[in-house]
Amino acid sequence: QVQLQESGPGLVKPSETLSLTCTVSGGSISTYYWSWIRQPPGKELEWIGYIYYSGSTNYNPSLKNRVTILLDAPKNQFSLKLSSVTAADTAVYYCAKVVTGSYHVDHWGQGTLVTVSS
């Protein structure tokens, strides 16, 4: 059974870079799409972007200029960097595994709250 676990700072200062890592266990990262999804408090889910095991990426156009998703296959990890953060980036950040072809999320991390505040 694949499991995903987010890790990283829970507090980031405005204008700085948010950095999170997702560790995948119980399966290889060398297939599928690996995604980041966020949810501001009390609001809906928002897709941030995804990386394919080949290394190709696709980002939400609304965040594209600030987002980088990278894959570290030997460590079975992928990461998220979101630059120039503001309070609007405060959210629970989920990493997720997306099934190719149908493009549905079949495994989610537990989520980690990141607060942007000075």
Next chain:
Amino acid sequence: SYVLTQPPSVSVAPGKTARITCGGNNIGIKTVHWYQQKPGQAPVMVIYYDSDRPSGIPERFSGSNSGNTATLTISRVEAGDEADYYCQVWDNAIDHPVFGGGTKLTVL
């Protein structure tokens, strides 16, 4: 980009049937997935490929998709079904997944 529209809330009495809709332009030609999210928890997929149920999801959960509306149907609703429900499709135009705004299901 492709827009999915869900009612903000649906209320149903225990034992009755809840229907949660997801509207989109010609959504019937797309593949729709549904997720359940309880407070403080990550979402869980309850329906994929319009109407397939993952293992472990009760048969009370079913899905349909036609025309401009996809529907998640929950039969014999239980108190434990109270949650937010999100629909999701793939937007081919931007090669990106899209979520609906979510529907809060309240069990009266």
